Amino acid sequence: MNILVTGGAGFIGSHTLIELYKAGHTAVVVDNLSNSNPVALQRVAEIIGIPEIPFYKVDIRDREGLEGVFAKHKLDACIHFAGLKAVGESVEKPWEYYENNIGGTLTLVDVMRRHGCKNIIFSSSATVYGDPVEIPITENCPKGQCTNPYGWTKSMLEQVLMDIQKADPEWNVVLLRYFNPVGAHQSGRIGENPNGIPNNLMPYITQVAVGKRKELGVFGNDYPTPDGTGVRDYIHVVDLANAHVCALQAIGRHCGIGIYNVGTGHGYSVLDMVKAFIRVNGVDVPYSIKPRRAGDIATCYCNPSKAKAELGWEAKYGIDDMVRDSWHWQSQNPDGYPEK
Numbered sequence: 001m002n003i004l005v006t007g008g009a010g011f012i013g014s015h016t017l018i019e020l021y022k023a024g025h026t027a028v029v030v031d032n033l034s035n036s037n038p039v040a041l042q043r044v045a046e047i048i049g050i051p052e053i054p055f056y057k058v059d060i061r062d063r064e065g066l067e068g069v070f071a072k073h074k075l076d077a078c079i080h081f082a083g084l085k086a087v088g089e090s091v092e093k094p095w096e097y098y099e100n101n102i103g104g105t106l107t108l109v110d111v112m113r114r115h116g117c118k119n120i121i122f123s124s125s126a127t128v129y130g131d132p133v134e135i136p137i138t139e140n141c142p143k144g145q146c147t148n149p150y151g152w153t154k155s156m157l158e159q160v161l162m163d164i165q166k167a168d169p170e171w172n173v174v175l176l177r178y179f180n181p182v183g184a185h186q187s188g189r190i191g192e193n194p195n196g197i198p199n200n201l202m203p204y205i206t207q208v209a210v211g212k213r214k215e216l217g218v219f220g221n222d223y224p225t226p227d228g229t230g231v232r233d234y235i236h237v238v239d240l241a242n243a244h245v246c247a248l249q250a251i252g253r254h255c256g257i258g259i260y261n262v263g264t265g266h267g268y269s270v271l272d273m274v275k276a277f278i279r280v281n282g283v284d285v286p287y288s289i290k291p292r293r294a295g296d297i298a299t300c301y302c303n304p305s306k307a308k309a310e311l312g313w314e315a316k317y318g319i320d321d322m323v324r325d326s327w328h329w330q331s332q333n334p335d336g337y338p339e340k
């Protein structure tokens with residue numbers, strides 16, 4: 001298939017491009033580069049072994065721009081990564097998050113349907129479960145109250161896309177609820193490249209390890225978990241990328257609506273991650289215990305068996321691979337990608 005990849009220059013998008021080409025698909029990338037660097041796409045093309053990935057610097061809110069892309073390319077499906085994703089920033093700038101994520105997606109799906117492209121895989125998040133009523137979380141677990149506007153954009157967009165599919169059954173909508181993506185491509189050429197101070201655990205750990213930050217703050221050690229620190233379902237980004245390739249097969253089977261958890265099913269604590277990072281990479285990560293971070297929950301991990309049964313997808317990489325590949329990327333690219 002020829003796939004429109006929105007947000008393809010970003011962390012998960014860039015890794016997904018590689019797996020798409022490996023599986024025999026081709027891609028066209030649309031990204032406004034608000035949180036990414038075109039060097040990532042050059043490196044993706046090098047890894048795949050093609051001269052370049054077709055790329056348009058277009059904002060998904062720009063109807064004309066998207067029309068231009070659809071006029072030039074016959075596109076079979078869209079993998080929709082484009083969106084703003086910083087939880088804390090979304091609390092400060094709710095309008096910007098709703099306008100970008102929801103406004104952008106509404107424009108995108110309208111242009112798609114006008115061009116007869118009615119297949120979409122959407123990047124959703126475990127955040128839609130709120131404080132989950134069951135652990136491990138299955139897809140039957142009810143959605144919950146999100147603690148921030150970013151989370152609400154994911155929850156609302158799931159509803160928007162399901163309603164669109166219900167009204168027009170020609171659509172296939174796959175909602176992938178990601179747990180905590182970490183790691184990087186084994187080449188060390190592409191990886192996570194956050195602007196400023198990282199919000200998320202793994203990029204913070206790697207920046208401490210590489211000497212860019214003094215120490216990791218561990219947000220709370222009094223949660224009801226085995227060691228008191230928060231437990232999450234970390235998933236290697238290459239495994240996550242492959243889940244999208246498997247989801248395309250569901251679209252090929254005309255699945256209608258498909259909702260899948262994408263995680264490993266294993267919960268690791270903050271200290272499990274820090275200790276694994278030190279053990280596997282042989283570098284120190286100084287840390288100190290800090291107060292809990294507002295909005296965090298104690299434990300979040302999934303039951304991924306629905307994705308295995310229906311998509312034939314399961315995670316192949318474990319915690320040692322995740323910490324090794326995160327460090328490989330960061331140690332080879334201490335300042336991330338070179339300036340745009």
Ligand code: NAD
Nearest residue numbers: 007010011012031032033034035036059060082083123125
């Ligand atoms: P990322 O920021 O690296 O990638 C998102 C890309 O979208 C960036 O390249 C950015 O420039 C682009 N973008 C943003 N707004 C755009 C717009 N209006 N028009 C065109 N391009 C736009 O983030 P990521 O970690 O790769 O996440 C990809 C998707 O997965 C996002 O939708 C995110 O919300 C979702 N997700 C991420 C995580 C995570 O922890 N990384 C967890 C759950 C869900």
Ligand code: UFG
Nearest residue numbers: 125126127178179180199200201204217218219230270296
């Ligand atoms: N943590 C620290 N110190 C840090 C950063 C994080 O102790 O500097 C802890 C957190 O308290 C939490 C765990 O590490 O216990 C993971 O935190 P992250 O910020 O890496 O990830 P979250 O689970 O909070 O959130 C992530 C994404 C969200 C997404 C959610 C569910 O950032 O976008 O997973 O998919 F919604």
